[in-house]
Amino acid sequence: MAADGTTRTEKFPSGILSVGLGEVERQVPLDEPPPLPPNAELAVIGKPAPRQDGRAKVTGATRFTVDTNLPGMLHGRILRATLPHAEIRAIDISAAARHPGVRTVLVLARPGDSATAVVRYFGAPVAAVAAVSMAAAEEALRLIRVDYKSLPFVVDMDKAREPAAPLVHDAASAPVGHPSGFPAPHGLPLNGNVRGPATDSRGDVAQGFAQADTVVEGEYRTQVQTHCCLEPHAIVADWRADGLTVHISTQFTAGVRHELAEAFGLPLNRVRVIVDGMGGGFGSKSTLGDYGRIAVGLSRQAHAPVCIILDRQEEQMTAGNRPGTWQRLRIGARRDGSLTAISLLSYGTAGVALGAGVGFVAQGLYDCPNFESAQHDVFINAGPGCAMRAPGNTPGAWGMEQAIDELAERLAIDPLALRDRIDSSPVRREERRIGAERIGWRRRHAPGADSGSVKRGIGVAQSYWMANVQINSSCEVRVMRDGAVEVLSSVQDIGTGTGTVMAQVVAEVLGLRPEEITVRIGDTDFPAGPPSYGSRATASITPPARTAAWRVLQLLFREAAFALNAASADLVAREGRILVRDQPARSMSFGEAASRLRTDRISAVASRSEDYGGYLRSMGDAALAKQYLGGVQFAEVAVDTETGIVRVERVVAVQDCGRPINPLQTESQVHGGILMGLSYALFEDRILDQLTGRMVNPNLEQYKLAGPCETPAIEVMLLENYQGNSATDAYGIAEPANIATAPAIGNAVYNAIGVRLRTLPMTPAVILAALGKIPSRS
């Protein structure tokens, strides 16, 4: 940002605390607060703070969308296709409409309408009813008669790539792409069921391979993973003459408001989106969704609020998934480890949707002058994939971080030493150093070296995530005449603790304790906040929260200055008091200062400004920060080579998120990423029956998830990594924490048994097969 009279020059702490801090100069807008010092000098930021909604959650008082009960509320249920690919020839809703409990019926798949008459996956919506009770709604669904004409289908990605494979989409129905990628940009060619490639390149890969002393090549597969949020997708839509109010379990209230306004032709100020408790999203609740559109349609038709809650089977089959992938990586390197060429070919499937890339790990994690990638989407007749905790990069790291491990072995270079050579990130260098010490990397033996049937191993892997910022993020801070303080934004807390970090930031500014700040979020009546995806909420909302608090403090200072006979510029807020700097006797309590306000309430609103050091790229409402997020994880495993069981005994995770605001909550986030990554590595798999195209494990019992007894000992170390980019210099961590876990475990398993697993999940069946233990009996 240029120094053009609207900014001032400030010095910010810069660098990694454990390596050594320096300073960086930035231009800060005049209406934004001065730089924060490192956390050690702060009262509240950087300290563990209990969640502001903790009491409500542990007493069951928190209201989630599924707990919402409005007067006259109807219950909606969706009739879903029972074939993986079919044309709806006829649909008779008359008996359902006559059911005494039914208030309205919506037909979604209209016979003869080329846009809607074909269903393309088992579970696709066909019709919907709203009734006075859930039971009546379910009875009504059973009364709907659908005449399906079954069409050829394919549910296996490899088969879908074959030239003669049944076509999932035609030119009209194929999704056109979206800019956020993974990769799926607009305008890529579609051949049969294969869309793409999305390509990227730099340098000259052919020459790079020619220069290589060694080339490693490997093929890797990852499975389809479902989000398994504890709270299912849920919405209560209340269509009224004066506007639409929607309670929805969502990761983005402001975004859903836009979608509703657009979909239903309403002005923004006539749409209100609310969420209080939100039972997990992980990427699956980023949009309004089919179910949301259906609920609003039913409400509009029935002139009553309509509640739709997906049951667990609907969740598993239709509410989103992490696409499955196949990738082939070739890496060329010189004898000293420096990389000369990386070539990546991938195919992935998000069912009937797009977005099955393998991210940017291969092209961005390590220094390599020559790179090429070609990523493809493959359609199959299965539930639509969507973003899931570090989309693309999580499956991408599975391949890349094992390939690098393999390269290290080929070159007889220690995997950490190799990364020191080819990874120019100072953050990850420091993370490797700290983590190696903590896990005891020196104990690591040669692959398969343990004698005995239980073999132990240690592995490492890294993560790479660009920091996202939602520029369109605003926050209001209010101070009441009785001293009460509120912070308000439409941002939602999906379990990450967003509300608490906002309270901490505001408390730091005002010299109060976080529990004295009332957090009001999750309502689009408040200033529009960011989404809770892309690990961007903290980076997007805490700077405006601080700035708004600082602005409102200046207003408070004006009143206090008069009473203290001092200048505003001489006042500080600390430990619940407003005092003259260096003269603590000249002070008053925060409450006393507030009581002097001339009006009942003062307030300031702030919006996210541009990063002080500039962005890497701006794209409308969002931007890519120059700051990226690292993360290095070490795993120690014990493999029982006689049963094929892998036990992850210990994980050491060294992560960074700029300025950590609440290390207690951040540690919880990292736990979550690790456990999800462990579960992805060992257990989870969306299994489709090939004959019928139906998911055979659409529940929480046979879709296997890591539980308490699979939990390793986890040690989390957080770096403080200051960049001087914003009023808080804080970033998110949810996704970085999930990327490295599976490959760290994979590398540990290789170290344990000397056989590399390239397919997820690493079930006993897979391990035993890899060890050659499965006899060929006829």
Added chain:
Amino acid sequence: MNHFALVGARTISEAAEAASTTVANAMTTSPDAMGRNGTSVVKAGGIDLLDLLKENLLAPVKVVSLKEVPGLDAVAEEEGGGLRIGSMVSLADLADHPVLRQRYPALAGAVRGSASPQIRNVATLGGNLLQRPRCWYFRAAEYHCLRKGGGHCFAISGENQYHAIFNNMACAIVHPSTAATALVGLGATVEIVNAKGAVRQVLLEDFFMPPDRDIQRENDLKPQEILTAIRLPPLPASTRMAHLKQGEKDSFDWPLADVFVLLDLSPDGICKCAAIILGAAAPVPHRAKTAEAALTGRRIDENAARETAHAALDGATPLAKNAYKLPLFETLVRRAILEAGARR
């Protein structure tokens, strides 16, 4: 769930009288064929029944609860040293029972490792033995499979990673009860009473129904019969037992494989008699007869255990996705034999 009336049976005969048929029959017969009154089935703890009802796999008009029937929830020592376990004893109470833990420790362990604490607090031993299979085609109303009266087994050429490796040519389910693995090995009998009060005792091993005897049910419970007790014979002091199971994960999972071994050892460690039962291997708990014979007369040591374990997979016919169960079972049998043999 569909509507049903709840019958609060006060005696065994009231319960037997009120239940028109077994759950298995109810799941293979269309409602119309049962006549205007519809079906009525028995409910014990209700864990399996509620799952079946919620999945719309059956829609009885009446559910006959055993909750108020006296005398079904006691564990009593029998003359001669055996144990009589009422069919309504919860898995939690059973796992914690001091006599069971002392005299049949492997059975107590098998029960303690089943399901979750919440489930064990409600599920009954009788219900556990009579529960329907977990095969995911069986558990989905969309698949009208052989066992439910349809014409096709979807698992045999489908997703069969969790299915049977023995006796799987017609129907590939595995028997879902882990307790049954141990009970069959212990020579348990079940006590069954009908509406007229007639009592029959059946060896549990004979009570289970392989597909070639009847593909539509896993046991020989007849309509209007109530399973009232499970009886364990006394064991000579020379017996040692072990039960091992392995799930894909340790938290609340169905076993990929479980094994029960009962050895009767001579004073100098020679196996006089062995019971080796494989669970999650076949449609009924699978007795590894070749292995039992192989171990008889041998001293329990590494070699004997290894060779016996190999013999335990004699006759296995793995399907496309479950051959991994062979080395897994072999390991568990070997380890269970050594564990039992090492007990004092």
Added chain:
Amino acid sequence: MIDATSALMGQAEAAESGGPPVAGPAPVPITLKINGITRTLQVEPRMTLAEVLRGLLGLTGTKIACNRGACSACTVWLDGVAVCSCMMLAIEVGARNVTTIEGLASGSQLHPVQAAFIEHDALQCGFCTPGLVMSCAALLEHTPDPTPGDVQAAISGHFCRCGTYPHVVSATLAAAKARKA
């Protein structure tokens, strides 16, 4: 189709033949003691305790996440014993005391497990939290000095996607210490 007549007829049948009592399928009155308060409700036999708690009594602290007893989010106590309320027919609760998450604290005084969950950040989105709190509190009633393995076993039926297990274990161990002190 349900109507009151069939329920009455059911009762009449039973009375005439001297057979066992038959309830429903239409709603029948039952008495439940929930968190110390006795309530009489009209309940269909097919309604689960979870549905009754949430739908009829407004006690939405108990959550339904899988509705099959596979995740334990719906855990409540019956006479102090942890059960999945989604797999329990309300009509069969009988005279047993039902304790839900709403009944665990004593007024404003949190149960030690609740306080420890907050202090150790054993919650994130909070949806699985009530069930976990009930299981951990039940554990401490029966095992006042648990090992980490005891806690893991007690919560082995619970599923948490946010990944709270490590903090749940440390919170429960801390709560056990606090109770002893």
